[in-house]
Amino acid sequence: MRRSLGCLAIVFGLLLGPALVAPVAGSTAATTIRSASYTTPQGAVTWTVDHTAKIITVSVNLQIYAGCRHCGAAFNEFIEGRMESLAKDMSKRIRDVWNQHNHYYCYELIFEVNITVGRDSSHVDGDRVGIRVDNSPVNIRDFVYGLADKDKWNSNDPADRVEPINDPDHPSTWSERHNRRGHDEYAHEFGHVIGLHDAYEEVKDPTTGKVVKSVLRTGAPDDLMGNHNYPFLAQQTINRLVERSPVDRSKLKCSYRVVGSFQEANSYVACAGAVSPLITDTVEFTVTLTGDGASTVTDFKNSKTTFKALTTPVPVSTRAGGVLRVRVKSDPEILDATRGTVKLGPDHDPVKVVVAGVYTLGICEFYDRTGRRLSEGATFDTDVGTTFDTTKFVGGTQEGSSDLALGWTWVITSL
Amino acid sequence: MIEAADLGNDETINAIEGVRFTPAGEEAARAVLASSASGDALWAATWVYASSAADPAPLGPLLNNADASIRAMAASALVALGEDSGFAVLAASVSDADRLRGSVPPLAIGSFALSTLSRYVAAVGVPAEPATEADLAAAAANWAAWLREHENQLTFDATSGTWNTP
Numbered sequence: 001m002r003r004s005l006g007c008l009a010i011v012f013g014l015l016l017g018p019a020l021v022a023p024v025a026g027s028t029a030a031t032t033i034r035s036a037s038y039t040t041p042q043g044a045v046t047w048t049v050d051h052t053a054k055i056i057t058v059s060v061n062l063q064i065y066a067g068c069r070h071c072g073a074a075f076n077e078f079i080e081g082r083m084e085s086l087a088k089d090m091s092k093r094i095r096d097v098w099n100q101h102n103h104y105y106c107y108e109l110i111f112e113v114n115i116t117v118g119r120d121s122s123h124v125d126g127d128r129v130g131i132r133v134d135n136s137p138v139n140i141r142d143f144v145y146g147l148a149d150k151d152k153w154n155s156n157d158p159a160d161r162v163e164p165i166n167d168p169d170h171p172s173t174w175s176e177r178h179n180r181r182g183h184d185e186y187a188h189e190f191g192h193v194i195g196l197h198d199a200y201e202e203v204k205d206p207t208t209g210k211v212v213k214s215v216l217r218t219g220a221p222d223d224l225m226g227n228h229n230y231p232f233l234a235q236q237t238i239n240r241l242v243e244r245s246p247v248d249r250s251k252l253k254c255s256y257r258v259v260g261s262f263q264e265a266n267s268y269v270a271c272a273g274a275v276s277p278l279i280t281d282t283v284e285f286t287v288t289l290t291g292d293g294a295s296t297v298t299d300f301k302n303s304k305t306t307f308k309a310l311t312t313p314v315p316v317s318t319r320a321g322g323v324l325r326v327r328v329k330s331d332p333e334i335l336d337a338t339r340g341t342v343k344l345g346p347d348h349d350p351v352k353v354v355v356a357g358v359y360t361l362g363i364c365e366f367y368d369r370t371g372r373r374l375s376e377g378a379t380f381d382t383d384v385g386t387t388f389d390t391t392k393f394v395g396g397t398q399e400g401s402s403d404l405a406l407g408w409t410w411v412i413t414s415l
Numbered sequence: 416m417i418e419a420a421d422l423g424n425d426e427t428i429n430a431i432e433g434v435r436f437t438p439a440g441e442e443a444a445r446a447v448l449a450s451s452a453s454g455d456a457l458w459a460a461t462w463v464y465a466s467s468a469a470d471p472a473p474l475g476p477l478l479n480n481a482d483a484s485i486r487a488m489a490a491s492a493l494v495a496l497g498e499d500s501g502f503a504v505l506a507a508s509v510s511d512a513d514r515l516r517g518s519v520p521p522l523a524i525g526s527f528a529l530s531t532l533s534r535y536v537a538a539v540g541v542p543a544e545p546a547t548e549a550d551l552a553a554a555a556a557n558w559a560a561w562l563r564e565h566e567n568q569l570t571f572d573a574t575s576g577t578w579n580t581p
Contacts (some may be wrong), residue, residue, distance in 0.1 A: 040475040056580070067435070067436050067466075068436040068466065068467045134469060135493075136435075136436070136465065136492075137465055137466075137488075137491040137492040137494070137495035137496075137531065137535075138461075138462050138465040138466055138488045138491060138492060139517055140462075140488075140517060140518040140519070140522055141428075141432070141517065141518065141519045142519060142520065143519055169433040170429060170432060170433055171432075177530055177534060185520065188520070198520075200520075201522075204423055209423040210422060210423055210516075211422060211423065211514070211515065211516075212514075213521070214514075214520070214521040227421065228520055228550050229547070303553075
């Protein structure tokens with residue numbers, strides 16, 4: 001299907017001109033594919049998911065070759081002596097930048113890159129993306145040639161991911177010098193190979209039409225794909241990468257056991273008119289998130305509320321000549337949770353969980369030697385909850401926020 | 416094709432990409448350089464010619480061009496070819512923060528000049544290549560000072576394609 005779309009775009013390009021053409025070079029503007037001999041390298045970029053280990057592995061096969069083979073001694077020395085080491089250097093730079101424990105929900109992304117040295121643009125292996133290494137003194141243009149619509153830079157639709165192609169007449173090109181500005185150009189261009197657009201755009205002078213500067217696109221994160229000075233990936237970019245990928249996101253499942261603990265000293269919530277030195281309760285439940293945005297809250301476990309012996313807030317002398325005493329006639333229950341909802345933040349995080357249930361105000365008996373009187377009990381619908389971040393677990397656990405309901409603390413364990 | 420170059424139209428530049436590193440492209444670029452071309456056509460001719468040519472002669476006059484990007488590209492190619500005439504332009508360009516026209520991703524002329532110097536001057540004691548953007552200003556100053564002191568001593572090793580001091 002995707003291949004058909006690509007061919008369709010080319011036909012449009014030939015028939016209608018560049019304004020409607022979809023194929024683009026990853027780092028340059030929309031352009032017509034001029035060569036009919038381009039190929040889409042099958043198997044050059046593969047995605048595999050280990051649901052047990054919670055790992056998504058992106059494997060990429062590249063093949064580099066020297067741009068100039070007739071350029072004099074210096075260039076020949078480069079061609080013969082440095083391509084292998086350049087391949088290793090490229091691999092390292094790419095892995096270092098991309099393998100920084102980036103997660104999609106609870107799945108860690110691992111990026112593997114295999115680079116071989118080839119001969120020229122006409123002899124690139126069918127399962128590799130060919131990269132021409134610009135070894136010239138004017139190696140100032142780095143790009144990946146592929147199929148995409150540059151206006152869809154922020155789409156998370158798989159149909160809009162950049163698909164690298166091998167076109168002998170329009171080879172993807174990376175400069176020999178990757179670190180001339182402290183920039184990670186190889187890592188940036190690698191982002192195009194695996195499906196991402198540039199997150200910056202060029203600004204032209206409206207009078208002259210000449211490019212005067214480049215700026216981050218509106219809404220784009222200031223990361224590797226928008227600014228080569230930043231060798232890290234924002235969560236928004238990682239999410240886009242995975243959501244554009246062939247990975248079946250509905251099968252990505254991340255479960256978390258949430259334990260909420262309520263504790264209040266000198267508490268008035270046990271029953272009306274009495275105070276407990278300490279009252280506690282706990283609730284447990286499981287939150288499951290799936291990669292397609294669905295969520296469930298299940299497996300509730302409500303403990304029984306415990307409390308220390310109640311008293312009146314201050315000693316009360318009675319007419320009978322004693323002190324008014326208190327005992328619990330019907331136990332309070334801080335929370336009996338029965339259901340929950342989940343709301344995800346803009347880039348899946350934070351995860352806000354709200355559980356709903358019933359709070360039961362206990363019934364106390366106030367008595368002295370002459371008689372007794374009962375307080376009024378009641379039940380109330382109540383919500384408590386917490387927020388946590390799927391990417392911030394340390395040793396598998398995380399303390400959730402306690403700002404949704406007073407008195408509660410939360411511990412979330414990644415299952 | 417080269418005459419039609421328009422840096423505001425990627426179509427035209429991508430078409431030229433297809434002839435870079437080819438003898439035909441090099442010859443076409445030489446012809447444009449020999450003409451009265453200016454603007455983007457001259458930029459493209461300089462870029463294509465400097466990419467692969469071994470004859471420095473057409474590049475020399477470009478060192479005085481009004482376009483700083485063209486000057487820098489010509490200077491880089493001349494230095495790579497063993498012509499010391501490019502050093503003065505590179506030294507004067509190291510602090511130029513303007514964008515090198517046609518560069519993708521965007522590259523400052525000064526960064527390009529620094530990169531060229533780091534690449535082709537292999538002498539002992541040359542300033543360290545800037546590791547980050549924050550190091551650029553210091554690197555520019557260090558290179559300008561280093562060239563003032565050592566430029567006259569530099570000799571070109573055609574085997575390695577680099578410049579050294581005795």
